[in-house]
Amino acid sequence: MIQWLQQAENSTIARFIECYWFIEKDQAAGSEPFPQLNPDPCPHLMLSPSKQFYGYQSKDVVYEGRGSHWIFPHSETFTLDHSKPFQHLGIKFHAGALYSLVIPEYSHPSLNSVSCLGLSHLKASLKMDETMLLKLAQTDSQGCVEQLDSLLMPWLVGIEQDKHSELSQKALLLLNSSNIADLGERLFCSQRTLERSFARVTGLSLKQVQSMNKLEALLEYLYQRGVAELDWVDIAYRFGFSDQPHLIRHLKKQIGLTPQRYAEQRGLTIDVYGGVAANKR
Structure with a gap:
């Protein structure tokens, strides 16, 4: 391939x-x-x-x-x-x-x-x-x-990008490092204005995109490590989950696999279209 x-x-x-x-x-x-x-x-x-x-x-x-x-x-x-x-x-x-x-x-x-x-x-x-x-x-x-x-x-x-697009692009740059509730203040607008502009431009909510980005980062982290290296408690806290069961429920909901099952079959669920797997020749 x-x-x-x-x-x-x-x-x-x-x-x-x-x-x-x-x-x-x-x-x-x-x-x-x-x-x-x-x-x-x-x-x-x-x-x-x-x-x-x-x-x-x-x-x-x-x-x-x-x-x-x-x-x-x-x-x-x-x-x-x-x-x-x-x-x-x-x-x-x-x-x-x-x-x-x-x-x-x-x-x-x-x-x-x-x-x-x-x-x-x-x-x-x-x-x-x-x-x-x-x-x-x-x-x-x-x-x-x-x-x-x-x-x-x-x-x-x-x-040309209008005011809704410009605001949304600024929010996207901050989304992975900020609490959603703080974004309006950081971008000098009301939270309601930000949420409405973001949905208008992307078709998604801030929470949806933040969740997608976190899932991508999580799967990339797992993809780059051997099964023996994976400490599920540490991974749960590293990616902002309250505990290991929360991590398990999240992955099960998003990709239909538990973390252990993903680790065994990681090639089945990596983003092969413009994602991590595409970096491998």
Whole structure:
């Protein structure tokens, strides 16, 4: 399996895009056929071969189709269909970025869904050729990133962020290191104003995004350590849980696994789309 991830370096592009990533599975790969995609406040534009199947399943809905598509912010865990060979070149946008971007037919916020809405028009206006980009991604990650920068720059260079977006972006920078109740005061506005602007821009509450970020940090911590190194009591307190049972309930609710079960099957629940696993080549 080929994987890479590169951060957006151009300052204009980095205002809206967190990173580019690529993942490819061939016929011989022995990886998990149905991994899980963790909750994520960020939308992803997935560039894929036009006839390639994709499948995502949430609690109650199955999303299936072919070719390129959007994965919108999702507070639920998605089960992915990786049972067949595939290629995905991903553009991971910052949380709330789509609020400022003009995408035909896109009605914000759109949560817990996968869709090709407005994608044909977007690809045409940006002159995106998936076949060319995917071939480049296989052999030259830096060249692929430079090409994506070149294609996206005309779209992003003139985008202005309104007061709701600016306030939300400031809140996102503070969210992992602050109590939610203190954010309004720190940003010189009422808590109600902050909550309303944040929901308008991201489609999510401050608490939802903080919880997603904590889950991602927790799973990354577990992913990078062997089972013998894991002290569950210490981990519970390290990540702000009152005790070990609280940690167990949280993970069970979010990803359907207890901490011990996750440690044994950690490859099944890591964020393979623009997340920790994508850093491994």
